[in-house]
Amino acid sequence: xxxxxxxxxxxxxxxxxxxxxxxxxxxxxxxxxxxxxxxxxxxxxxxxxxxxxxxxxxxxxxxxxxxxxxxxxxxxxxxxxxxxxxxxxxxxxxxxxxxxxxxxxxxxxxxxxxxxxxxxxxxxxxxxxxxxxxxxxxxxxxxxxxxxxxxxxxxxxxxxxxxxxxxxxxxxxxxxxxxxxxxxxxxxxxxxxxxxxxxxxxxxxxxxxxxxxxxxxxxxxxxxxxxxxxxxxxxxxxxxxxxxxxxxxxxxxxxxxxxxx
Amino acid sequence: xxxxxxxxxxxxxxxxxxxxxxxxxxxxxxxxxxxxxxxxxxxxxxxxxxxxxxxxxxxxxxxxxxxxxxxxxxxxxxxxxxxxxxxxxxxxxxxxxxxxxxxxxxxxxxxxxxxxxxxxxxxxxxxxxxxxxxxxxxxxxxxxxxxxxxxxxxxxxxxxxxxxxxxxxxxxxxxxxxxxxxxxxxxxxxxxxxxxxxxxxxxxxxxxxxxxxxxxxxxxxxxxxxxxxxxxxxxxxxxxxxxxxxxxxxxxxxxxxxxxx
Numbered sequence: 001x002x003x004x005x006x007x008x009x010x011x012x013x014x015x016x017x018x019x020x021x022x023x024x025x026x027x028x029x030x031x032x033x034x035x036x037x038x039x040x041x042x043x044x045x046x047x048x049x050x051x052x053x054x055x056x057x058x059x060x061x062x063x064x065x066x067x068x069x070x071x072x073x074x075x076x077x078x079x080x081x082x083x084x085x086x087x088x089x090x091x092x093x094x095x096x097x098x099x100x101x102x103x104x105x106x107x108x109x110x111x112x113x114x115x116x117x118x119x120x121x122x123x124x125x126x127x128x129x130x131x132x133x134x135x136x137x138x139x140x141x142x143x144x145x146x147x148x149x150x151x152x153x154x155x156x157x158x159x160x161x162x163x164x165x166x167x168x169x170x171x172x173x174x175x176x177x178x179x180x181x182x183x184x185x186x187x188x189x190x191x192x193x194x195x196x197x198x199x200x201x202x203x204x205x206x207x208x209x210x211x212x213x214x215x216x217x218x219x220x221x222x223x224x225x226x227x228x229x230x231x232x233x234x235x236x237x238x239x240x241x242x243x244x245x246x247x248x249x250x251x252x253x254x255x256x257x258x259x260x261x
Numbered sequence: 262x263x264x265x266x267x268x269x270x271x272x273x274x275x276x277x278x279x280x281x282x283x284x285x286x287x288x289x290x291x292x293x294x295x296x297x298x299x300x301x302x303x304x305x306x307x308x309x310x311x312x313x314x315x316x317x318x319x320x321x322x323x324x325x326x327x328x329x330x331x332x333x334x335x336x337x338x339x340x341x342x343x344x345x346x347x348x349x350x351x352x353x354x355x356x357x358x359x360x361x362x363x364x365x366x367x368x369x370x371x372x373x374x375x376x377x378x379x380x381x382x383x384x385x386x387x388x389x390x391x392x393x394x395x396x397x398x399x400x401x402x403x404x405x406x407x408x409x410x411x412x413x414x415x416x417x418x419x420x421x422x423x424x425x426x427x428x429x430x431x432x433x434x435x436x437x438x439x440x441x442x443x444x445x446x447x448x449x450x451x452x453x454x455x456x457x458x459x460x461x462x463x464x465x466x467x468x469x470x471x472x473x474x475x476x477x478x479x480x481x482x483x484x485x486x487x488x489x490x491x492x493x494x495x496x497x498x499x500x501x502x503x504x505x506x507x508x509x510x511x512x513x514x515x516x517x518x519x520x521x522x
Binding site: 009010011056058080085086087088089090119120121122123124125127 | 272317341346347348349351380382383384385388
């Protein structure tokens with residue numbers, strides 16, 4: 001049996017998220033169907049973390065075990081030949097037998113794309129949030145600075161009870177870049193709670209719309225309890241951009257928490 | 262009656278092209294429906310040139326006449342409110358009564374997007390041509406240089422008999438820019454023949470694939486007759502990017518031919 005690592009990109013528009021949900025179209029279902037059809041063996045696919053319905057991935061990572069004798073390059077070609085075009089395998093590698101896409105992840109990067117202009121470009125519609133009213137990006141950046149670092153993010157998860165273990169995470173990056181009407185929110189952490197990026201985005205968008213001052217972030221972090229200041233931003237602007245692992249040979253030492261966004 | 266100028270963007274994926282074709286979904290049908298619903302009056306929409314099925318526009322221009330008393334800004338908002346999200350009005354202006362979107366156009370720019378990588382990104386799929394085999398971009402650029410300038414482009418139109426008048430055009434720009442796996446072909450001319458940009462793209466792609474040397478361009482121009490060296494590249498990579506008009510007050514002097522791409 002060989003353990004394979006997959007690097008994946010997908011357009012999440014047509015899917016009910018990553019995780020299997022019976023016969024509903026999900027990324028996992030399509031991947032497991034493709035692997036079975038190509039190798040002749042069923043294999044369970046384990047991602048670095050599940051993505052929600054409508055969320056996209058540019059750099060998702062997953063692993064699976066297979067008794068197939070196919071070399072990685074052939075598997076790569078064959079999987080892309082049978083997968084639907086909105087799921088693409090960017091790379092297939094033979095992994096060490098103890099590599100784990102979820103437990104070995106030490107860093108995740110998400111990007112949230114906001115089109116801040118009265119007119120929404122007809123291209124890339126499924127890939128951006130449309131915010132027609134002008135956003136105060138400086139206020140959003142000030143709020144983001146207050147959220148960076150190691151904090152208990154219980155106020156920024158959809159359901160704290162769903163979390164295994166505690167809700168403290170280290171946000172290494174949370175910043176905004178504006179290029180014309182496009183605002184890109186980048187979030188990097190050792191792991192994310194359930195819907196944490198969309199909750200951070202929802203709060204920052206409310207700050208950008210003038211509903212709360214940036215300082216509201218402090219009280220939210222202290223409260224460790226979600227309130228109406230934290231709406232969940234829609235999924236279509238969100239991409240799982242990159243997953244970082246320890247250097248080769250160090251992967252087993254990774255202390256990442258499982259991202260659940 | 263007021264003449265209005267519309268600046269438009271659309272995702273052509275779901276449409277049978279710009280021009281009315283009975284009840285088939287076309288850009289013109291949706292625009293005329295939207296104008297009728299907003300103003301209460303039917304108006305014929307005249308574009309700078311028709312785009313084919315599946316071709317997109319970032320900077321299409323059109324005009325129409327209407328007895329509406331609505332100011333341009335209200336018309337703008339109202340049209341976007343009723344149009345489907347894959348057609349967006351970027352600007353509405355009151356035009357001079359003799360402004361003509363087609364006859365006054367003096368310059369058109371098209372861009373053709375090619376994704377030249379083994380793996381096709383699942384995002385922007387309707388907006389790029391996928392070419393998995395490595396393309397010789399220098400050879401393509403050398404062929405493009407031979408096509409630039411004033412020539413009879415009869416070999417690069419789908420149907421020379423369809424052309425009104427002669428088939429000579431001035432290609433002010435035809436060049437390629439590669440950024441990683443993305444190749445952008447830009448074509449600027451005083452006007453384009455029917456399917457001319459896709460014919461140029463099809464020929465350049467064949468040169469890039471090593472089927473013919475760049476010098477084949479010379480014989481094609483001389484032959485003034487299309488042959489198998491000139492396939493029509495698919496529509497989804499193509500955008501009508503910009504339409505240029507004479508300076509205000511000079512529009513009536515424009516000597517552009519009507520683009521038909």
